[in-house]
Structures are given as structure tokens and as C-alpha cells.
Amino acid sequence: MFGVIRELYRNDKRFAFGFTVLAFFVIISFASRFAPYDMRAWNTAPRDLRPSLQHPLGTNSIGQDIMWQAMVATRNSLLLGLIAAAISRVIAIVVGLLSGYKGGLFDRVVMVVTDSFIIIPLFPILILIATILRSSLNMVVLGIVIGLFGWAWDARLFRSQILSLKEREFTKTAVYSGLSTFKIVLSEHLPYIVPLVMATTINNVIWVIGMEVTLSMLGLSNLNTPTIGTMIYWALQYQAIFLEMWNWILTPVTICIVLVLALYMLSTSISEYLDPRTRLQMIRKR
Amino acid sequence: MAILEVKDLKAYYITHRYGRTTSVKAVDGVSFKVEKDEIYGIAGESGCGKSTLLKAISGLVKPPLQILEGGVTYNFDGERLNILALNDEKQRRKLRGARLSLVPQGSMSVLNPVRRVRKSFEDVLYAHFDLSEQEFEDVVRKHLDALGLDWTVMHTYPHQLSGGMRQRITIALSTILKPDIIFADEPTTALDVVVQRGVVQLIKKIKEEQQNTLVLVTHDLSIHANLCDRLAVMYAGKIVEEGEVDRIFSTPKHPYTIMLLNSLPKLGDSSPRSSAPGAPPSLVNPPSGCRFHPRCPHVMERCRTESPDLIEMGNGHRVACFLEEGSK
Amino acid sequence: MKNGKLLEVNNLTKVFTKGQGFVKSTIEAVSRVSFALELNQPEIFTLAGESGSGKSTVAKLILGFEEPTAGGILYRGRAVANLKGRKEFMKDVQPIFQNPFETFNPLKKVQSYFFETERNFTGSGHGSYPLTDKSLELVGLSFAEIKDKYPSEMSGGQLQRASIARALITSPSLLIADEPVSMIDASLRMSVVNLFKTLKEEEQVSIIYITHDLATAYYISDRIAIMLRGQFVELGSVKKVLDNPLHPYTQLLESSVPAPDPKARWTEDIALSDLETREYTRKGCKFAGRCPKVHEICYEQEPEYHSVDERLVKCHLYAQDQVRCSSRPQIS
Numbered sequence: 001m002f003g004v005i006r007e008l009y010r011n012d013k014r015f016a017f018g019f020t021v022l023a024f025f026v027i028i029s030f031a032s033r034f035a036p037y038d039m040r041a042w043n044t045a046p047r048d049l050r051p052s053l054q055h056p057l058g059t060n061s062i063g064q065d066i067m068w069q070a071m072v073a074t075r076n077s078l079l080l081g082l083i084a085a086a087i088s089r090v091i092a093i094v095v096g097l098l099s100g101y102k103g104g105l106f107d108r109v110v111m112v113v114t115d116s117f118i119i120i121p122l123f124p125i126l127i128l129i130a131t132i133l134r135s136s137l138n139m140v141v142l143g144i145v146i147g148l149f150g151w152a153w154d155a156r157l158f159r160s161q162i163l164s165l166k167e168r169e170f171t172k173t174a175v176y177s178g179l180s181t182f183k184i185v186l187s188e189h190l191p192y193i194v195p196l197v198m199a200t201t202i203n204n205v206i207w208v209i210g211m212e213v214t215l216s217m218l219g220l221s222n223l224n225t226p227t228i229g230t231m232i233y234w235a236l237q238y239q240a241i242f243l244e245m246w247n248w249i250l251t252p253v254t255i256c257i258v259l260v261l262a263l264y265m266l267s268t269s270i271s272e273y274l275d276p277r278t279r280l281q282m283i284r285k286r
Numbered sequence: 287m288a289i290l291e292v293k294d295l296k297a298y299y300i301t302h303r304y305g306r307t308t309s310v311k312a313v314d315g316v317s318f319k320v321e322k323d324e325i326y327g328i329a330g331e332s333g334c335g336k337s338t339l340l341k342a343i344s345g346l347v348k349p350p351l352q353i354l355e356g357g358v359t360y361n362f363d364g365e366r367l368n369i370l371a372l373n374d375e376k377q378r379r380k381l382r383g384a385r386l387s388l389v390p391q392g393s394m395s396v397l398n399p400v401r402r403v404r405k406s407f408e409d410v411l412y413a414h415f416d417l418s419e420q421e422f423e424d425v426v427r428k429h430l431d432a433l434g435l436d437w438t439v440m441h442t443y444p445h446q447l448s449g450g451m452r453q454r455i456t457i458a459l460s461t462i463l464k465p466d467i468i469f470a471d472e473p474t475t476a477l478d479v480v481v482q483r484g485v486v487q488l489i490k491k492i493k494e495e496q497q498n499t500l501v502l503v504t505h506d507l508s509i510h511a512n513l514c515d516r517l518a519v520m521y522a523g524k525i526v527e528e529g530e531v532d533r534i535f536s537t538p539k540h541p542y543t544i545m546l547l548n549s550l551p552k553l554g555d556s557s558p559r560s561s562a563p564g565a566p567p568s569l570v571n572p573p574s575g576c577r578f579h580p581r582c583p584h585v586m587e588r589c590r591t592e593s594p595d596l597i598e599m600g601n602g603h604r605v606a607c608f609l610e611e612g613s614k
Numbered sequence: 615m616k617n618g619k620l621l622e623v624n625n626l627t628k629v630f631t632k633g634q635g636f637v638k639s640t641i642e643a644v645s646r647v648s649f650a651l652e653l654n655q656p657e658i659f660t661l662a663g664e665s666g667s668g669k670s671t672v673a674k675l676i677l678g679f680e681e682p683t684a685g686g687i688l689y690r691g692r693a694v695a696n697l698k699g700r701k702e703f704m705k706d707v708q709p710i711f712q713n714p715f716e717t718f719n720p721l722k723k724v725q726s727y728f729f730e731t732e733r734n735f736t737g738s739g740h741g742s743y744p745l746t747d748k749s750l751e752l753v754g755l756s757f758a759e760i761k762d763k764y765p766s767e768m769s770g771g772q773l774q775r776a777s778i779a780r781a782l783i784t785s786p787s788l789l790i791a792d793e794p795v796s797m798i799d800a801s802l803r804m805s806v807v808n809l810f811k812t813l814k815e816e817e818q819v820s821i822i823y824i825t826h827d828l829a830t831a832y833y834i835s836d837r838i839a840i841m842l843r844g845q846f847v848e849l850g851s852v853k854k855v856l857d858n859p860l861h862p863y864t865q866l867l868e869s870s871v872p873a874p875d876p877k878a879r880w881t882e883d884i885a886l887s888d889l890e891t892r893e894y895t896r897k898g899c900k901f902a903g904r905c906p907k908v909h910e911i912c913y914e915q916e917p918e919y920h921s922v923d924e925r926l927v928k929c930h931l932y933a934q935d936q937v938r939c940s941s942r943p944q945i946s
Binding site: 168169170172173174175176177178179187188191192279 | 677679701704708709711712713716717718719721722726727730731733734735777780781
């Protein structure tokens with residue numbers, strides 16, 4: 001595992017960038033545990049201070065230290081992304097695999113349901129749910145809700161991969177080698193599915209983060225919990241742009257952009273590495 | 287008069303991935319000439335470099351394929367052209383279709399599946415000429431009639447036609463501008479035996495009608511026997527034997543050619559046949575010296591270290607083998 | 615009720631429907647195919663035909679990857695319907711596929727299939743794999759040649775031989791080889807084809823050899839069945855059928871095989887079929903569209919099987935003064 005990471009790090013600049021940045025953010029997230037202030041409270045520090053040694057990124061108009069705010073925000077956003085992605089992965093895999101293998105009527109029914117989830121305009125629904133649940137909407141609930149809507153597209157992807165794998169000749173060879181259906185799925189087909197899962201997971205995290213930022217910017221989530229989105233919301237509420245308080249508005253925006261970029265780089269470099277065709281080329285060079 | 291002259295051509299595929307550089311020496315020092323109005327065949331098995339050779343000489347060189355050295359010169363009505371020196375894509379495009387035409391491998395999949403056949407013909411013709419619709423129809427109808435194809439295929443989508451039919455349409459498409467030289471890469475592979483015969487028939491007809499030169503690349507020696515005037519046998523990126531088709535089939539000189547001919551079954555003949563031992567080598571790390579030496583029944587010490595050049599044996603028959611050097 | 619045949623195929627029919635709802639089209643890919651292989655009489659039986667003839671579908675039906683629409687398959691007297699409960703069948707009947715690079719999962723080591731086959735069908739395979747070694751030897755490979763290798767590290771010829779070796783581990787009585795040499799280079803084909811011959815003669819294995827290459831069929835088979843659009847049109851010993859073909863389609867096929875000899879070039883032109891589905895849906899004889907000896911009746915009525923010169927021919931030309939068989943052919 002580490003050998004793979006090292007090899008990718010050394011040879012693929014995208015991976016190097018993505019991995020480093022992500023590692024940086026993860027460390028920050030852990031470090032945020034040591035925040036000397038309660039990040040939900042206001043006025044824990046003097047307002048509108050310029051960056052100084054005591055407050056490296058300054059403070060904002062509601063009296064919070066921006067640097068620690070950003071660290072906690074990063075942690076919350078990442079956590080949200082992970083929860084939502086995990087939930088939607090599990091649903092997508094179960095639905096996609098079952099549907100692909102069973103076929104027939106089961107497949108048709110499930111696909112109709114899946115298609116409905118794909119077509120439903122997610123954003124209005126999220127707004128609706130967020131408005132209803134406004135007060136009790138913490139990160140976990142938000143994560144679950146987003147997760148419950150983010151599986152449909154990828155379920156279809158996994159299903160079509162299974163469908164094509166079923167037809168390939170080596171599946172027939174496996175049948176005539178005496179393997180049970182379960183073993184065939186595990187040993188023949190999973191190596192093709194796993195790269196897809198990994199690539200879509202990271203993409204899913206990106207999407208979730210983006211969703212959260214959008215919702216929060218519109219004021220539709222729990223605005224007391226610091227996340228990248230809520231930071232932007234408050235900054236905008238207090239006219240940070242007009243008042244040229246760059247440290248307040250640019251911090252979350254930059255974090256968001258850099259994080260998404262890093263995740264995207266990771267996603268493409270990993271999926272290229274895991275792509276069966278690339279792996280074949282690697283095998284040939286041994 | 288030679289319409290095409292290839293000299294010392296070297297074309298490799300060079301890829302860099304994850305810190306490793308690999309070069310596949312697909313064409314490694316190839317020289318030959320194609321005379322006007324002849325059918326010239328290039329035979330060889332998979333992985334010998336013949337498809338790459340075709341790409342290189344028709345100017346379709348895109349990374350990771352690189353031309354390392356050598357020249358490819360065409361002679362169209364006295365005008366000499368080095369296609370590799372033409373850096374302008376526009377110039378190359380003008381040549382394609384009008385002077386030089388390539389029928390690629392698997393060409394039955396070349397037709398756009400969401401457009402009717404007629405559209406593909408329109409694309410080709412209107413790219414080179416300004417024609418009215420009536421003129422277009424006249425030209426195409428005449429061409430199809432000459433080839434024995436029905437006008438009704440114009441209105442069909444590719445998937446409605448059989449593989450053999452699509453192949454023939456692609457051939458018709460690539461010859462509608464009456465090119466001077468046609469390159470065909472495995473035109474009959476993956477076709478049934480009867481359809482194959484139809485395609486060979488078609489190719490012969492085109493040659494009669496348009497008097498063009500044809501370079502045919504395929505691994506199927508029986509097709510070469512049926513169509514070509516002269517034949518070159520490729521092995522591991524180099525030409526090992528070249529000559530008139532009758533001569534090569536009746537008196538093959540290179541051990542690889544002999545082995546190849548012996549391993550082909552003939553209908554009506556059930557005498558025992560044997561296949562060549564070993565397997566074609568990888569082009570990334572070809573064997574030292576003569577590339578055939580690991581499989582050659584007559585291998586000598588010299589073969590392991592030195593690579594033989596093509597020697598003229600008389601009557602245009604060339605062989606690259608140390609065995610023949612003595613008997614000259 | 616035990617029958618004395620190894621494999622008996624009776625009026626096997628498979629119809630595929632394309633499309634859904636209002637726009638449906640059906641294709642009879644396999645149409646009332648019948649033949650039988652004798653027990654304890656190993657033979658190489660060729661199913662020859664062009665693409666779209668249905669020969670690969672017959673293989674899939676026998677192997678259980680498709681279910682017949684009509685007709686039946688009896689193996690050693692017992693009916694084999696679908697893939698469930700086929701363990702005994704799979705031990706005795708093994709497949710060899712066309713593309714050696716697809717036969718094995720490119721991401722798995724080739725040896726894993728050998729070990730699985732040995733473990734699941736035979737008594738050994740727990741720790742040591744003697745049957746794997748033995749069958750590799752039979753095909754001329756050593757275990758060292760495949761040890762820890764992935765399919766992309768081996769050549770097509772080697773892989774195909776490995777595929778045959780895997781099929782031999784269970785000591786099958788019948789091999790179903792679907793175009794086993796069409797993806798192998800011409801110079802390496804003979805080694806695999808000769809191997810089939812050896813397997814029949816020395817290991818007593820019967821082989822159903824599916825191909826469009828009549829030259830190799832002539833070289834190793836005992837009997838041959840020519841298929842056109844899902845139907846048998848001629849069936850008999852290979853020397854009879856290919857030395858002196860009776861059915862016009864067989865004649866066309868036989869004369870269209872290119873010979874590796876410049877002196878034997880084709881002299882006549884032939885007509886070709888254009889639309890794929892037209893021949894399938896033709897009433898009467900499927901070959902009527904391009905038969906050089908076509909008569910009026912060929913467009914109207916489907917011919918029956920006639921027994922001529924020790925073979926079965928499905929053609930109106932042989933109707934007069936020949937013995938008329940029932941529509942279920944008996945092989946003499």
C-alpha cells in the first residue's frame with residue numbers, strides 16, 4: 001500500500017499535489033481539536049483585527065479568530081463529505097451490483113427507481129428539507145440527507161460495469177472452473193469495480209462539499225456550526241467584500257478552491273493508476 | 287518508375303509512464319520501392335510492425351509514434367514529395383483522398399453509425415470539390431455501378447448492413463477520388479471467407495477501373511497469393527524477404543518464409559503440417575543480431591551477433607539471411 | 615433410460631427477439647439443428663459456417679449459457695436444460711474459447727484458473743496440483759512457463775494452449791472449441807490444430823470444432839456440418855463434403871477458400887448478400903437469394919433433408935429419385 005503511494009507520489013505530479021494538500025488539510029482538521037476558543041461562540045476575541053502574531057489571520061466582525069475558525073471549518077466540511085460519500089457509496093454498490101446480477105424484472109423496477117432519483121432536481125429538495133429541518137440540522141443529519149440523494153448516478157455506473165463483465169469470456173471460464181457466483185463476483189469482477197468505486201468516491205466528496213457550500217451560502221444550514229460554507233455566509237452577511245476584509249472572505253474561499261482542486265487531482269491520478277488498461281501496461285513491464 | 291520509395295525508415299513508439307521509458311521498435315530500418323500500377327503486398331504476423339509501417343508511409347504519424355530517421359518519397363506524375371517533411375496538416379489533408387488513400391484496419395467500423403452512408407460520401411467529395419447535388423449523384427452512382435454496388439445503400443445506416451458490405455463501402459469511399467496509391471491495412475481480416483472473396487473481387491475491379499497502385503498489408507498469405515504482384519515479408523520490424531509473388535511461393539529463401547509457408551493448411555491436402563516453433567519476439571527488446579535467430583533451424587554463430595542486410599538474389603528477389611550470402 | 619450416445623442434439627432451436635413493446639423483430643439463430651456424437655468413439659465434429667450462421671450459438675446452448683427456445687440436448691442420455699445442477703456435466707464437457715486473451719481475466723494470474731478447476735472438480739488441488747502439471751504437459755507447456763504470469767505476459771499461442779490445458783484437467787470426454795485458432799497467428803495455428811488431433815487419437819477426447827476455416831477443418835475433422843443462417847445444409851464425413859460438395863452453398867464456401875498458391879487464383883465472380891437480416895427472414899430456402907442453381911420452388915418452400923451419397927443435404931436439387939427422410943435427420 002505504501003509502496004503504491006510512494007510510487008504514485010514520485011511519478012505523478014498531480015497525485016503529489018493532491019496528496020500533499022489533502023494530508024495538510026487532514027492534519028489541520030486534527031489540529032483543530034486544540035482550538036483555544038469555542039468556535040460556535042461569538043466575541044471570543046476582539047473584532048476586526050488585522051493579522052498579528054496572536055491571531056495569524058486576524059479576526060472577523062463577529063469576534064472570532066479566523067485561523068482557528070478556518071481549521072474547524074475544514075474539519076467539519078471534510079467530515080461531512082466523508083459521511084455523505086460513504087452512505088451514498090454503500091447504497092450505490094448494493095443497488096448497482098444486485099441489479100446488474102439479478103437482471104429481469106428486479107433490474108427493471110430498481111432502474112426506474114434509480115432513474116427517478118437521478119432526475120429529481122436535488123437542489124430544490126435540499127432547500128426544502130433544509131428549511132424544514134433548519135434548527136435540528138447538524139452536520140451528521142445534513143450528511144445523511146445528501147448521502148441519500150447522491151447514489152443514483154453511480155449505481156447506474158456500477159450496474160453497467162457488471163453487465164459488461166457478465167458477458168466477458170473469462171466469466172464463462174470461471175463458471176467452467178467450478179466457481180460459485182459469489183466467488184466469481186469477488187475474484188473476477190471486483191478488481192474492475194474497485195477502481196470505479198474509488199474514483200467516484202472522491203468525486204462524490206467534491207460534490208458534497210460543493211453542495212454544502214452552496215446551501216450554507218444561501219443560509220440554509222445550521223449557521224452556528226463553522227464550515228467552509230457558513231464562514232462564507234457570515235463574511236457576506238457582514239459585507240466583508242465591500243469592507244475589504246480580505247482575510248475573512250478569502251480564507252474560506254481559498255480553502256474551498258484548493259481543497260476541491262486537490263481532491264480532483266487525486267481522483268484523476270488514482271483512477272488512471274487503477275484503470276485496468278494502465279495496470280495491464282504496468283504488468284507487461286515487469 | 288517507382289511511385290513510392292522508402293529508405294531506411296525507423297519509426298518507434300516511445301512512451302513515458304510512471305518514470306519508465308519504453309520504445310517499441312516497430313519499424314527498424316526498412317527500405318523498399320513500389321512501382322506504379324502494381325499490387326505490392328506486405329506480409330507478416332501480428333506484432334511485426336506492418337501496420338506501423340503503413341501509418342508511417344501514409345503520413346499518419348502522431349505521438350507516441352515518432353519517425354527517428356529515414357525518408358518516404360512519393361512520385362506523383364513527376365512531382366516528388368517527401369511526406370514526412372510536410373509539416374503542414376493542410377497539405378497532408380490535400381494529399382489524402384486525392385493522391386493517397388488509406389483503408390485502415392477494422393474499416394467496417396469507420397462509417398459514422400448515426401449518419402446515413404450518403405453523408406459520408408458527401409463529406410469526402412465536398413471536402414475536395416465544389417459540386418452541385420446532381421454532379422455529386424452522378425459521380426457516386428458511376429463509381430458504385432463500376433464496383434457492382436447498389437445505389438440503395440446510400441440511404442441506409444451502417445448498422446443495417448453486413449460487415450462485408452460495410453467493408454466494401456469503405457473501400458468505395460476511399461477510392462472515389464481516384465487516388466494514385468491506395469494503402470489497405472488488413473482489408474479482409476475478420477471477414478467470412480465468401481465475403482472476403484467479394485472484397486478481393488472488388489479490389490481487383492477498382493484496380494482495373496482506376497489504374498492505381500495498391501499496397502496491401504495482411505497476415506493472410508493466401509490473400510497475397512491471390513492478389514499481389516510482388517510481396518515483402520516482414521519479421522520483427524524488418525523486411526526479411528522481397529520479390530515477385532510467384533517466386534516467393536515457389537522458391538522461398540528465408541527460413542521464416544519457408545516456415546510460414548509450410549505451416550499453412552491447404553484445402554484438399556491432409557498431409558501433416560507443422561507450425562513454427564517459438565513465438566514472434568517483442569519489439570521492445572528484440573533479439574540481438576538476426577531477429578529470427580532464436581527460432582531458426584539453420585542458425586549459425588554469426589546470426590546471434592550480426593544482423594543481415596537485404597541482398598539481391600537476381601530477378602528482384604531480395605533476402606536478408608547469412609545463408610544466402612555464400613550462395614550468391 | 616440410458617441412450618448409447620455421448621451427446622444428442624434434437625431439433626435445437628433458438629429464437630432471439632430484439633426490441634421491446636411494439637417494435638419487435640425475431641431472428642431464428644438456430645433452427646432445428648440435430649446431430650449426435652457416439653459414446654466411446656472419439657471424433658472431431660466440425661460445425662462450419664460464416665458469421666451469423668449460428669454455430670457459436672449452438673455452442674452456447676450446449677454449454678448452458680443460453681436456453682433453447684425449442685428442442686433438447688441429451689448428454690449421456692440425460693437432458694441438460696440450463697446451467698443449474700450441471701456439475702457432473704461440467705466435469706465431462708469443457709469449453710475452449712476464441713480469444714485467448716479474453717478467456718482469462720487480464721487482472722488475474724493464469725494459474726488461478728487451473729488451481730480452481732482442479733480443486734473444484736477433482737480430488738486433488740489442496741496444496742499440490744498434479745493434474746495441472748499433467749495437462750500442461752499434454753499441451754506442450756511446462757508449469758514454469760505459466761507460473762505467476764498474467765495473460766498479457768504470454769503469447770496468444772501459449773495462452774490458447776493453456777486454455778486447452780485447463781479444459782483437460784477434469785479429463786473431459788467432450789471439448790467444445792469455438793473458433794479456437796482464428797485469433798492465433800497463421801504460423802502458430804498448426805501447433806494447436808495438431809494438438810486437437812493428438813487429443814482425439816491418444817486421449818480419446820471428442821471435440822466439437824467450430825470454425826469458419828475450412829482448411830483446418832479438412833485437416834483434422836472426421837465429420838462436418840455446414841451451417842447457413844441457423845440451419846444445417848450439409849452434413850457428412852469431411853472428405854466427402856469438402857472433396858465433392860453437393861449443396862450449392864458448400865460449393866461456394868469450398869471454392870472461396872483462398873489457397874496459398876499464386877497459381878490457384880479465383881477466376882469467377884460471385885454475388886454477395888447485402889442486408890444482414892434479409893437472408894434470415896427469407897421464406898423457403900435461405901440461400902435462394904444468391905444460389906447459382908436456384909429454382910422457383912426454392913423461393914417458396916423450405917427444402918427437406920435428403921440422404922445422398924452418405925450425407926444429408928438440405929436442398930431441392932436432390933429431391934427427385936432420392937429417399938425422402940423425415941424432417942429429423944438420421945445420420946447413417
